[in-house]
Amino acid sequence: xxxxxxxxxxxxxxxxxxxxxxxxxxxxxxxxxxxxxxxxxxxxxxxxxxxxxxxxxxxxxxxxxxxxxxxxxxxxxxxxxxxxxxxxxxxxxxxxxxxxxxxxxxxxxxxxxxxxxxxxxxxxxxxxxxxxxxxxxxxxxxxxxxxxxxxxxxxxxxxxxxxxxxxxxxxxxxxxxxxxxxxxxxxxxxxxxxxxxxxxxxxxxxxxxxxxxxxxxxxxxxxxxxxxxxxxxxxxxxxxxxxxxx
Numbered sequence: 001x002x003x004x005x006x007x008x009x010x011x012x013x014x015x016x017x018x019x020x021x022x023x024x025x026x027x028x029x030x031x032x033x034x035x036x037x038x039x040x041x042x043x044x045x046x047x048x049x050x051x052x053x054x055x056x057x058x059x060x061x062x063x064x065x066x067x068x069x070x071x072x073x074x075x076x077x078x079x080x081x082x083x084x085x086x087x088x089x090x091x092x093x094x095x096x097x098x099x100x101x102x103x104x105x106x107x108x109x110x111x112x113x114x115x116x117x118x119x120x121x122x123x124x125x126x127x128x129x130x131x132x133x134x135x136x137x138x139x140x141x142x143x144x145x146x147x148x149x150x151x152x153x154x155x156x157x158x159x160x161x162x163x164x165x166x167x168x169x170x171x172x173x174x175x176x177x178x179x180x181x182x183x184x185x186x187x188x189x190x191x192x193x194x195x196x197x198x199x200x201x202x203x204x205x206x207x208x209x210x211x212x213x214x215x216x217x218x219x220x221x222x223x224x225x226x227x228x229x230x231x232x233x234x235x236x237x238x239x240x241x242x243x244x245x246x
Contacts, residue, residue: 009040011203014053015210022214024227026117027234029054029148030110034237043102044094045193047147048186052200053207055179060208061172075162076170079132079153083174084181086140087149091185097145103241106146110238113151117231121159128160144182150175 013035014028021028029050037046073080115121125131135156143149157171186192 006040007199007203010036010049010199011206013040014050014203015206018207018210019214019217020230022211022216023218023221024223024230026113026154027230030113030151030234031230033147034106034110034241037102037106043099044191045196047102047145048183048192049196049200050147051143051179051182051186052196053204055176055183056200056204057207057211058172058176058179062176073170073173075129076132076174078129079136080174080177082133082136083140083143083149083153083178086137087144087178087181088140088185088188090141090144091182091189091191093145094185094189094191102146103244105142106148107238107241109142109146109148109151110234110241113155114231114235114238116155117227118235123159125156125160128156128162131156140178140181143178144185147182149178149182 014032017028017031020031032050033046036050037043040046041049135153139149139151139153141149142152153174154171183192
């Protein structure tokens with residue numbers, strides 16, 4: 001019964017996160033990770049199952065993609081390569097990355113994302129390609145240690161003068177490589193419970209339905225208001241992750 005309740009809670013939380021992402025296009029990991037780690041699983045297992053689910057979703061999106069922008073892949077190869085290396089290597093720090101560090105780093109990511117959305121921060125990063133490797137290293141490390149490494153990378157890419165078409169499909173490949181690296185790192189360092197893989201496989205149909213429902217609801221919801229509500233929620237749980245109010 002306890003196992004059933006655990007799976008049910010994970011399914012509900014991940015479905016809500018997938019639904020929200022379907023509407024506003026961001027936030028699935030940032031919603032799921034703090035809620036699952038607070039109420040269901042330990043931080044280590046939380047990041048592992050979220051990475052597993054994200055990997056499956058990225059694979060699904062890649063299969064559904066009509067084409068891949070080969071020129072875009074060449075352009076972003078330093079970013080893709082560096083994120084893969086960092087996601088693997090950072091696994092050796094998993095044992096020293098305790099729950100307090102997990103909560104602080106996650107909280108900072110939540111606050112960064114919330115403020116970015118609330119204040120609609122927009123700027124242009126000149127010569128973005130020179131930052132591909134350091135941004136990739138940061139994203140890979142954060143994905144393995146926290147489970148949300150795509151956040152700084154997507155914020156970075158969204159504030160460059162690079163053509164969106166150049167990385168719209170390439171970003172799917174980037175996220176796939178990112179999560180493959182993190183999952184491989186968990187396995188290499190013995191930080192992966194294979195029961196989580198079975199859970200992820202079992203709940204995936206529900207998450208796909210929730211995501212598609214979110215996409216279908218996009219035009220029926222006040223997007224600006226909904227984004228503000230979600231951003232305030234992320235800000236609150238980010239502050240809570242750092243200061244432990246609850």
